[in-house]
Structure formats: C-alpha cells, structure tokens
Amino acid sequence: MGLAREIVSAYADLRASLEKRRYTPFTKAEYLRKLGAHVGEACYIVPTDLGTEPYLVKIGNHVAIAAEVAFHTHDGGVWVLRDGCTDLQVFGPIVIEDNCIIGHRSSLMPNVRIGRNSVVAPNSVVIMDVPENSVVMGVPARPFGSLEKYRQKCLERWAQQRPSDIKIEPGETWWTSKHRTANRDKLRQHLLTLFSDQLK
Incomplete structure (x- = not known):
C-alpha cells in the first residue's frame, strides 16, 4: 500500500512539473489562473509558484514578475504562537496593480498592495503598501523616488546606450x-x- 502511494505521488509530481514547463513567461498567466490566481493580460511572469494560497494573489495588466519572487499570503510567524491555539493561521492577499515590475528575488508579504506604475527593485522585501508611481527598494522596501524621476534617468541613459x-x-x-x-x-x-x- 505504501509503495503504491509513493508511485501515485511521484506520478502526480511529474505531471505537475511537465504542466509548468508548457508555459513561457508570456503565457504563465494561463497556468496561474488554473491555480486560482487573478491575473490580467499582457503579463510577463517567470515564477510558477505564487505561494500556498494562489487564490489570494491578484496581478493586474502589463505586470512583469522576475525569477524567484516569493509570494507570502500567510504569516508563518504564527508557528511560535501555536502553544495555546494549535490551528492558528493568519492570511492576507497580495495585489499588484497594472503596469508594475517586481524585481528578482523580491518577497511580497501578506496584505500588501503595489500601486499601479510602480517598480520594486530586486531583493526587496515589501511589508507595506507601495503607492502608485513609485520606485521602492531595500529590506524593508522603502520609497526611492518617483516613477517620473526614474523614467527621466532611464531615458537619458538609453539615449546614450x-x-x-x-x-x-x-x-x-x-x-x-x-x-x-x-x-x-x-x-x-x-x-x-x-x-x-x-x-x-
């Protein structure tokens, strides 16, 4: 009986792995919708994992999400509080509005909203809402400047490059x-x- 379960489990894991490989970053939204996530159009999404509660993730239109971005829709810290309440769980949605980019290896914590037209720099940890038209970075992520200032700097660099x-x-x-x-x-x-x- 144990061996049969292991074989069935291994087969299910293999099928899930093959299913993920069918999608490119340009078509990943289709796969994530199957998991229950709310995903807009014209997105570029590298991760195939939106955490343990993908149905609590909402991604707007024209959003880019780089590799190894972590979505935390629950508070794992409650582990140390379970001595008095063994089933304690705390959850919160993650909302990324239209026209945003989430940089490589960033972490998004529960109950955050990233406002439209915003940039989250690589390796940032977002623990609170990001206002619209913002550039944030750091641990924890803090405003670094406006989107307009960032746009001007990028246009100047691109003119040279x-x-x-x-x-x-x-x-x-x-x-x-x-x-x-x-x-x-x-x-x-x-x-x-x-x-x-x-x-x-």
Whole structure:
C-alpha cells in the first residue's frame, strides 16, 4: 500500500512539473489562473509558484514578475504562537496593480498592495503598501523616488546606450521584433564599446 502511494505521488509530481514547463513567461498567466490566481493580460511572469494560497494573489495588466519572487499570503510567524491555539493561521492577499515590475528575488508579504506604475527593485522585501508611481527598494522596501524621476534617468541613459542602427517595426517591441536577434547583437557590441574602460 505504501509503495503504491509513493508511485501515485511521484506520478502526480511529474505531471505537475511537465504542466509548468508548457508555459513561457508570456503565457504563465494561463497556468496561474488554473491555480486560482487573478491575473490580467499582457503579463510577463517567470515564477510558477505564487505561494500556498494562489487564490489570494491578484496581478493586474502589463505586470512583469522576475525569477524567484516569493509570494507570502500567510504569516508563518504564527508557528511560535501555536502553544495555546494549535490551528492558528493568519492570511492576507497580495495585489499588484497594472503596469508594475517586481524585481528578482523580491518577497511580497501578506496584505500588501503595489500601486499601479510602480517598480520594486530586486531583493526587496515589501511589508507595506507601495503607492502608485513609485520606485521602492531595500529590506524593508522603502520609497526611492518617483516613477517620473526614474523614467527621466532611464531615458537619458538609453539615449546614450541605444545603438543608432536598431530596427523595430511599427507596432512591435524589442521582444516581438523580427530583428530581435540582430538588435541584441548590435546592442552587445555597442555596450562593450561604451563600457570598455570600466570592464578592463
């Protein structure tokens, strides 16, 4: 009986693993919706795991979520409080509004809302709401500046770093252009030249 359960469990794990591999970051929303998460359109999502309560996660439209982002929809700290209440659990939703990016290895704690048009820098721990149009970073995540200030800085840098011969068709993006591979090669050469002194 024990061996049969192990085989069934291993088979279920294998099926789940194969199911996850069917999806790319551009189509991951479909998989996460099957788990009960509320996910908008035009998202780029790398993680396949939204924590133990994916139905408490809401992701808006045009949201990018980098690798190894952790979603904590429950408070694991209650473990140390269970001496008087053995079934103690505390939960809270995580809401990411439209047009946000969550950086690599960030952690989102229960009961947080990330306002639209916001950037969460890599390795940040978000323990409270992030206002709209914000850039936050750190442990715990704190406001670093406005989205407008960040936009200006990025546009200035891109004006210096963008190769002049990049081709992107009207209506396409860097990622969807048929020239993506050639553009990437041009960018690589341009950046190596631009930063040659710093890379010595």
